[in-house]
Amino acid sequence: MAVATEPRPWTPDQPIIQLIDVHKSFGALEVLKGVSFSVKKGEVVCIIGPSGSGKSTLIRCINALVPVTSGTILVENIEVADPKLDKLALRRKVGMVFQQYNLFPHKTALQNVMMAPMHVLHQDRGEVEERARALMKKVRLTGKEHTYPGELSGGQQQRVAIARSLAMRPDVMLFDEVTAALDPETVKEVLFTIRELAEEGMTCMLVTHEMNFARDIADHVYFTDRGVIVEHGPPDTIFSAPRDPRTQEFLSQVL
Amino acid sequence: MSPKNTPARADAPLPVLLPFRIEPTRLGTPRLAPVHALLFGAGLALLAGTAWAQAVDTRLSPLDVIIKWAPLLLSGFAFNILISMIAMAIGTGAGLGVGLGMLSHNPVLARVCWALTQFFRNAPWLVLLFFVMFLVPFQITVFGVRIPLPDWVKATVGFSLPVMANVAEIVRGAVRSVPSTQWEAAESLAFTPRQTMWRIILPQCVKRMLPPWMNLYSLVTMATVQASIVGVSEMLTLTAQVHTAEGGRPELFAPLYGFAMFCFFLYCYPIDRFTARLERRFHIR
Ligand SMILES: Nc1ncnc2c1ncn2[C@@H]1O[C@H](COP(=O)(O)OP(=O)(O)O)[C@@H](O)[C@H]1O
Numbered sequence: 402m403a404v405a406t407e408p409r410p411w412t413p414d415q416p417i418i419q420l421i422d423v424h425k426s427f428g429a430l431e432v433l434k435g436v437s438f439s440v441k442k443g444e445v446v447c448i449i450g451p452s453g454s455g456k457s458t459l460i461r462c463i464n465a466l467v468p469v470t471s472g473t474i475l476v477e478n479i480e481v482a483d484p485k486l487d488k489l490a491l492r493r494k495v496g497m498v499f500q501q502y503n504l505f506p507h508k509t510a511l512q513n514v515m516m517a518p519m520h521v522l523h524q525d526r527g528e529v530e531e532r533a534r535a536l537m538k539k540v541r542l543t544g545k546e547h548t549y550p551g552e553l554s555g556g557q558q559q560r561v562a563i564a565r566s567l568a569m570r571p572d573v574m575l576f577d578e579v580t581a582a583l584d585p586e587t588v589k590e591v592l593f594t595i596r597e598l599a600e601e602g603m604t605c606m607l608v609t610h611e612m613n614f615a616r617d618i619a620d621h622v623y624f625t626d627r628g629v630i631v632e633h634g635p636p637d638t639i640f641s642a643p644r645d646p647r648t649q650e651f652l653s654q655v656l
Numbered sequence: 657m658s659p660k661n662t663p664a665r666a667d668a669p670l671p672v673l674l675p676f677r678i679e680p681t682r683l684g685t686p687r688l689a690p691v692h693a694l695l696f697g698a699g700l701a702l703l704a705g706t707a708w709a710q711a712v713d714t715r716l717s718p719l720d721v722i723i724k725w726a727p728l729l730l731s732g733f734a735f736n737i738l739i740s741m742i743a744m745a746i747g748t749g750a751g752l753g754v755g756l757g758m759l760s761h762n763p764v765l766a767r768v769c770w771a772l773t774q775f776f777r778n779a780p781w782l783v784l785l786f787f788v789m790f791l792v793p794f795q796i797t798v799f800g801v802r803i804p805l806p807d808w809v810k811a812t813v814g815f816s817l818p819v820m821a822n823v824a825e826i827v828r829g830a831v832r833s834v835p836s837t838q839w840e841a842a843e844s845l846a847f848t849p850r851q852t853m854w855r856i857i858l859p860q861c862v863k864r865m866l867p868p869w870m871n872l873y874s875l876v877t878m879a880t881v882q883a884s885i886v887g888v889s890e891m892l893t894l895t896a897q898v899h900t901a902e903g904g905r906p907e908l909f910a911p912l913y914g915f916a917m918f919c920f921f922l923y924c925y926p927i928d929r930f931t932a933r934l935e936r937r938f939h940i941r
């Protein structure tokens with residue numbers, strides 16, 4: 402059980418995300434079996450591992466889309482598992498991008514980006530629109546503001562989805578296999594956008610199958626299998642000299 | 657038709673019938689257009705006229721009877737439309753509430769709304785109409801003010817009950833058909849469930865709900881003639897009265913009721929076509 406404590410004010414020298422012995426079960430199926438790690442501000446963390454190992458579940462626990470069974474998750478010292486959690490406070494700090502983009506199909510690209518700041522944060526429309534246009538430019542989609550998601554390519558939709566998350570001005574971005582549904586040419590555009598974000602100092606947690614990208618961009622790589630972190634370390638160590646046989650086997654299959 | 661196109665088969669019709677076989681047209685299955693409706697109406701009038709011409713009488717011809725009474729009959733028809741629109745408005749509002757209630761996380765509310773929907777969806781409309789006619793008083797008193805409830809108001813309420821149940825089912829189905837990933841995306845952007853429903857889910861559902869909703873409207877319009885059974889002066893009631901006023905002549909029966917049918921057809925057919933077009937368009941997207 403999480404002990405309800407007054408959150409200490411968070412300072413940037415403390416971990417921005419901290420997981421302590423997180424367990425998650427769906428019924429009888431234990432998907433996370435005691436996961437602990439921490440992410441520093443500005444760090445880029447990649448999570449790799451075979452499908453079904455609990456990567457999506459892990460990342461969803463961090464913004465409380467999935468409630469944990471036991472353990473502690475702190476985001477800027479906010480206890481995510483606290484039943485009295487202020488979800489709005491948490492979710493404006495944590496942006497999330499999904500594999501299937503999940504844009505709102507009845508709204509244009511620009512409206513998709515503007516919706517949450519306007520209706521959730523009740524910010525001024527003019528200011529939000531200005532920011533949304535700037536974000537569309539940032540993801541290199543100027544000119545597509547008034548296009549509906551159905552008329553955009555997968556890569557374009559995914560970049561709108563990134564802009565939509567950024568519009569809430571999060572401190573952390575979570576990416577769950579955001580290029581897995583894209584065709585190879587458009588993967589590059591999306592990875593380019595993520596790289597830019599990372600270089601600007603955004604704290605990023607990525608679940609990815611793009612091993613070269615992970616190796617290139619990550620400060621730290623976690624290899625998960627069957628609900629546990631098997632091995633972690635700097636990308637060069639993980640990719641060049643994995644110690645655990647499971648990591649070795651996985652990498653030999655995907656590289 | 658050349659023999660080349662019709663190889664002789666054991667089950668082929670007698671050759672003598674072949675010339676009468678209708679070639680499939682370019683359009684495929686014959687489609688009805690408003691012009692057909694006009695032809696239908698004209699045919700009806702002609703039929704009435706010729707039937708009359710055979711009888712030797714100085715009384716008004718059926719066509720003249722229709723023309724004479726058309727203003728009254730059409731005012732009755734307008735009443736049918738009014739009842740259908742009000743019933744639809746009430747039923748849609750209530751149905752939206754009941755439909756969302758069925759989707760509520762509150763199990764009691766969800767069960768109650770589900771039961772309401774099932775009950776009113778599976779009761780004959782006429783029986784519901786009778787119930788409302790007999791259970792609702794002819795006037796109600798609100799804050800000392802007596803509000804009379806004429807029969808047509810009660811009938812409208814009676815029709816709005818099945819509308820409510822059907823709309824509730826349309827809403828429930830449409831909301832359920834939106835992928836759960838839309839809810840997740842909204843949740844991750846800090847939308848509350850209520851905001852998600854009204855700003856993200858329901859607007860997406862409008863497209864899916866419109867064709868069945870318009871279809872329901874057509875059905876309600878046609879059902880409003882049932883109000884004649886409980887004495888509302890709508891078109892069917894007036895048609896019967898006109899028939900009596902004209903001496904109940906048997907040869908007037910078909911023209912008068914044909915006129916009523918024609919009015920409903922003219923009104924409902926375009927709605928039906930439009931619905932089909934919407935359906936096709938939404939299907940392609
Ligand atoms: N909502 C859920 N209900 C039941 N089982 C689930 C649910 N979400 C995920 N799982 C199961 O948890 C396991 C891990 O899933 P997931 O976290 O999606 O893995 P990954 O993202 O690594 O492929 C899988 O066996 C999956 O079937």
Ligand SMILES: [Mg+2]
Pocket residue numbers: 456457458577578
């Ligand atoms: Mg996954």
